[in-house]
Amino acid sequence: MSNTYDAIMVVSFGGPEGPDDVIPFLENVLRGKNVPRERMLEVAEHYQHFGGVSPINEQNRALIRALEQELAEHGPQLPVYWGNRNWDPLLTDTLSLMKADGIKRALAFFTSTFSSYSGCRQYREDIQRAQKEVGAGAPEVDKLRVFFNHPGFIEATVSRTREALEQIPEERRGQATILYSAHSIPMVMAAGCRYEVQLLESARLVSERLGTHPWHLVYQSRSGPPQQPWLEPDICDFIRELGAKGEVKDLVIVPIGFVSDHMEVLFDLDTEAKDVSQELGINMVRAKTVGVHPRFITMIRELIVERMSGTTDRPALGELGASHDVCPIDCCLRATEKPR
Numbered sequence: 001m002s003n004t005y006d007a008i009m010v011v012s013f014g015g016p017e018g019p020d021d022v023i024p025f026l027e028n029v030l031r032g033k034n035v036p037r038e039r040m041l042e043v044a045e046h047y048q049h050f051g052g053v054s055p056i057n058e059q060n061r062a063l064i065r066a067l068e069q070e071l072a073e074h075g076p077q078l079p080v081y082w083g084n085r086n087w088d089p090l091l092t093d094t095l096s097l098m099k100a101d102g103i104k105r106a107l108a109f110f111t112s113t114f115s116s117y118s119g120c121r122q123y124r125e126d127i128q129r130a131q132k133e134v135g136a137g138a139p140e141v142d143k144l145r146v147f148f149n150h151p152g153f154i155e156a157t158v159s160r161t162r163e164a165l166e167q168i169p170e171e172r173r174g175q176a177t178i179l180y181s182a183h184s185i186p187m188v189m190a191a192g193c194r195y196e197v198q199l200l201e202s203a204r205l206v207s208e209r210l211g212t213h214p215w216h217l218v219y220q221s222r223s224g225p226p227q228q229p230w231l232e233p234d235i236c237d238f239i240r241e242l243g244a245k246g247e248v249k250d251l252v253i254v255p256i257g258f259v260s261d262h263m264e265v266l267f268d269l270d271t272e273a274k275d276v277s278q279e280l281g282i283n284m285v286r287a288k289t290v291g292v293h294p295r296f297i298t299m300i301r302e303l304i305v306e307r308m309s310g311t312t313d314r315p316a317l318g319e320l321g322a323s324h325d326v327c328p329i330d331c332c333l334r335a336t337e338k339p340r
């Protein structure tokens with residue numbers, strides 16, 4: 001396989017940019033998914049609280065500016081394009097533009113740190129569909145490996161978590177409990193991917209670098225019908241349990257499952273989890289996502305260089321090793337036959 005690429009493509013989720021975009025955006029997100037309409041309307045309310053604008057698009061623009069600068073300064077000299085699954089700029093439009101610009105082969109950075117149907121296979125399916133729509137001459141697109149255990153992601157997350165810990169009074173800081181939070185997914189989906197294992201490994205690697213804080217992995221933003229099992233514990237339930245035990249004074253929430261402070265972070269953590277903590281008299285601080293942390297941006301360049309050079313030096317911390325460059329045929333299936 002050739003290592004020659006003539007563009008980078010940031011592939012992301014997309015988000016509404018005004019009140020009229022919210023429902024059509026959510027209809028795109030939930031097409032083909034088993035999510036009750038009431039849940040969709042509840043989420044629509046969260047977006048409307050913020051004027052119908054998700055911060056995700058602005059954050060992706062900032063990420064792209066930072067990556068362009070990093071590539072301009074250190075190479076490789078490649079243009080950066082941006083395409084989304086659910087909202088403008090949609091992947092088909094981006095691939096059309098790339099074709100018009102003469103791009104033949106792009107390396108894609110998905111804004112998903114962990115392997116799941118939503119964060120891996122579904123993006124690959126979206127790209128294939130977009131390539132079909134663009135037709136002959138549509139650029140080929142190869143995905144960069146997932147980076148949950150890359151030193152750049154771990155170091156940037158440690159740095160964000162330290163910033164949050166510094167907001168806790170010094171005399172109590174060492175005892176603060178850390179909750180690592182990620183998007184919940186249905187158990188049948190979790191059974192077909194390495195999502196939980198990778199999340200636990202990232203959380204462990206970050207915690208190991210922070211000292212002896214008690215830590216837990218929790219889940220947020222569940223959307224399924226009540227009878228369908230999704231990954232647990234739910235963050236708010238977990239905080240209530242901590243409150244009932246009365247042992248925790250300070251909580252740092254690290255949204256390890258997300259790379260930017262988008263609506264699910266602002267609403268589910270900064271509003272809901274914060275309210276629950278306050279009711280229980282727990283001081284809660286939320287760590288920023290990696291966003292445009294310089295170490296995170298350097299990591300993206302390192303992943304690009306690694307892939308283009310074909311080197312066998314593929315940095316990864318901890319026990320699991322560097323993830324595959326090319327997804328195997330059964331990678332991140334939508335659902336397996338039976339939940340575990």
Ligand SMILES: C=CC1=C(C)c2cc3[nH]c(cc4nc(cc5[nH]c(cc1n2)c(C)c5CCC(=O)O)C(CCC(=O)O)=C4C)c(C)c3C=C
Binds near residue numbers: 033119184
């Ligand atoms: C069956 C699984 C999922 C449903 C249903 C679901 C609904 C849902 N999600 C959002 C908004 C976001 N989700 C994001 C990430 C994300 N979502 C799922 C799974 C389901 N979401 C996973 C596994 C992930 C993590 C992987 C990833 O894509 O990052 C994000 C963040 C995207 C990013 O690029 O950072 C958002 C935003 C809504 C509004 C919604 C419907 C109610």
Ligand SMILES: [Fe+2]
Binds near residue numbers: 118183
């Ligand atoms: Fe989601």
Ligand SMILES: [Fe+2]
Binds near residue numbers: 121331
């Ligand atoms: Fe995968």
